[in-house]
Amino acid sequence: MVRWILLGLVVVLVVAAVVLYNRLVELRNRIESAWAHIDVQLRRRYDLIPNLIETVKGHAGHERDVLEQVTRARAAAASAGGVAEQARADDQLSSALTSLFAVSEAYPELGVDQGFLQLREDLSATEGRVAYAGQFYNDTVLRYNTRIQSFPSLVFARALQFRPREYFEANGAVRGPVPVDF
Secondary structure: OHHHHHHHHHHHHHHHHHHHHHHHHHHHHHHHHHHHHHHHHHHHHHHHHHHHHHHHHHHHOOOHHHHHHHHHHHHHHHOOOOHHHHHHHHHHHHHHHHHHHHHHOOOHHHHHOHHHHHHHHHHHHHHHHHHHHHHHHHHHHHHHHHHHOOOOHHHHHHHOOOOOOOOOOOOHHHOOOOOOOO
C-alpha cells in the first residue's frame, strides 16, 4: 500500500515537472516568435528609409549631413544584435528620422510630392506596427519572467537554466512614433 502511494506521488511529481517544463518552453518560444514580429516590422521600416532619403535628396540634396546621419543610423540599426542593442540602435534611427523630417519642413515641395507623402504614411503605419509588436513582445517577456521567478517554476527554471529576458524599450525623448507632421 505504501509502495502505491509513493509510486503515485512520484508520478504526480514527474507529471508536474513535465507540465512546468513545457509551459516554460512554450513561453520561451512565444518570446522568440514575438521578437520575430518586431524584427519583421523593423526590417520593413529599414527598407522604407532609402526611398525616403532618395525622395528628400531630390528636393533637398544639399542637406547631406542629415541624410548621411539617417543612412548611418539605418545601417547600425539593421546590423544590431540582441534586444538592448536593437532598442538603442532604433532610438538613434528615430532621432535621425526626426532630424530628417525637421529639415524636410523647409522644403514645401516635399509636402505635395506623392512619393514622399506615401513613404511618410507607410513609415507612420510601420511605427504603429513596431509599437504593437513591441508591446506584445514585452507582455510575453513579462509572463515568462514572472513564471521563471515564481515558485514552483523557479526550481525547475534554475535547474534547467531558463534565464530572464530583456524588454524592448525606447529611451527618453524618442519614445513613441517618429513625428512626421508637416
